[in-house]
Amino acid sequence: MSHNLDKPNSDDEFAELQFSQFDTLLDEGAVCISDTESDDDVLIVGETPAKLLPISAPPQSTLAQTSHCSFQPALPPPNSATSQRSPHTILPQLSPRPGSARTSASPTQAVSPVLQYPTGVVRLTRYQDQPITSTTVSLSDLIQPNLQKAILSTFVLDLDWLLPHFADTTKLLIVKHYDPRIDRRGIYQAGRLTIVHPEFADQRFPIMHSKIMLMFYPRHIRLVISSANLLSIDWTALGNIVFIQDLPLLDEPRELYGFGLTLAQALRDLSVPEQAVGQLDMVDFSKVKAQLVTSVPSMAGRSKFHADAYGLARLAQVTIGIRKSLSPEQQRDWLTTHHCCYGSSMGKLTPEYLSDFYLSALGLDSAQEFRHLLSPATSTGSLSQRVHVGFHTQTQGKVNKFGSSARQSIKFQSSYYFDNHFPQDCLYKVEPVYKDCLIHSKIILARFGEMGRNGWIYLGSHNFTPGAWGHLRGGSRATRKVYVNNYELGVVLPGVTFERIFGRDSVLWNGLAVPLPFKMDWEPYGRDELPLIS
Template identity: 40%
Template structure:
């Protein structure tokens, strides 16, 4: 069912929905063939071990956990290996990647979600999940490609044991069509141009996502043609300069390689970005209680009230299920004159400098471990009501609206 890759919404507690649109955590880890998971690699900001291991109950399933916070640790379970990747500046850097790799006898399941690994994360806040199955043949070594190499490097960055990374050799990734984008905290990796916003720009350039700006060498030749709709559950210290850098990267161009800070010559009026975030009122009206917002939605009051914050970029985030909250991290990019084609990102990256990195004239700085995928050749309907990828509609957990904040609207602040 996931052989060619699919995006799903997570199933909401007490809400009826089409089976083709939503998926539960049980559905994610279940194999149609009835096979048992031999090894599960699970990463997350929060991992509720008691809840997770109740789903991964087979005595034959080995489990590797990479997390920032572990809730209800099951210390007596010998099946479990626990890892915390290195953080050179631990007081400000976090492990936020949300990735699962499930090894069955006949295939490997690749899962990128926006949900924390907790029961609430999969049932009372809306998230998005990308899933693809790849054939596996034990003892065989398949030829590596750009996807498998990017995945291996990402696992290495997360300090995943080499023997587990080595299992990727048994997997045939020829049908992979998603592009992996990761971030590591500054100081934890090597060449920072391989991560975050710089990695996004490189992926989009290699995929030819914006033919109009392909191969530019100077920012003065840049022809902005994109519109970005950026959804997240965290709101950080944004400013016009950072939005300009991200906007250039969204066209497959690197601000650092275009003679930064020359990118400053791009007028703010041409940076077409909507930052979608829940309002205070929406959190207060959540059907599951406002405490859900306290646990899953975060915006820095100091950052939002800073005079440099681009308040005009804020737009309302409308969930597809009324009076619920969206925890997804998604970027939708509409490119070109018609705005009918483009790309989308789904993963753990919130639309913040901590997740995507911040550039200056000589360097790039980021705070977090993040993981996500970019899907190219996305199609948008003329009335902005739907998104399609691979010929199928993408069931997003939010509506494709572009309604600016009203005068009385403020994001949910802490």
């Protein structure tokens, strides 16, 4: 069911900002953009929180740590100088390796352990009654000793559950979805905790849905990108997927490029203060093979300058690069690709949207280009049939072992399913690897070649919805623009192979197995089967 968010009062004490002021405020660590009404046809709400905690009333444990607890206004007071205005430090300067050009570590400073995940791995969240395995992870598992500070983002937040995971000395900067019913505009700080909201401009239903963690240690940074919110149910009662990579620090700062540059832009899009983003030039990204894919609302000021870097447009950029790296034979096989797309929230899909998504995910501009590359006589009428959309059935929702608390996080509006234009024949049943559990992950499997052996995988926060990936508006497809509603973030893992090992379907990337929360033998919905409608 859609959230009906009320428009904020026009006399709100926190001022509405124009994009021209946005970058300046990032440097000062205080950002606040108001949201106003706009078309809601792209609204897709991903989750319903099991527990919402208003940040205007933080936990008692948080208040006990500080004598100062206030909202900082977004705009500086009259006659204030930016260079003199520094009411608080959100994240202190990162401590590089001992002997670096910036600073030296204290002789008593503890040294972080050897990098656990130097080349990147995929893990699944561990259900509360599930045995510990090498393919699963809890939030506690991700937090190593000597954590100095962390940047976290989430759609829904439970501070009572989250804060005990971190030492009292760890500084936390949380980027949170803005809900006018419980949140106030501006930057919020209480002791070690700082909460900010990204820009929302001219939107009736703004959604900040990205889930990323950057954990700062004395000698490395841990990058975590997932589909899980920062609340208990997402880490103990729902199947979520997590990408983890440990990145060493450099001895000297280095100009950002590739993944590092894209990550810096993504953090700026989320209103992470520049003093924190600037620390990325001390990070070694040379072993990162994943490709970052983000979405930013089209009405946001930043999107106007980087419109080709988000949603479907960004996915196309990534897949064009993958296609160009293939051999001529593999490039021909590329045109046989099928996409299996799973998300916990269903969008307002149409056959036209599935075709647009399919072509974008191939890195092609049009159906005409597809026909030209394959065969002039090839019909494109079946392109939408190459997109299989996985979703839980009504029966699976009823028998899941965690009951309604898990079921409420799976969203499919009945008005979407029974719409005359919804392609019901694209729906496929997914069978969870862990029996009688529901899956909250957001995953795309792209398979091509003989037996679908080659391909790539997307994982992150994007549900398979127009609100997350964007939809095309305008005239011809070549001139149409992508319009996005949500903030989203995920990674594409290129060079994936799909194998049959010991009678089981397996996914390999970078020489390592990629665990999936579902089995790969999807089946079409039966005649009398219905999806889990909320």
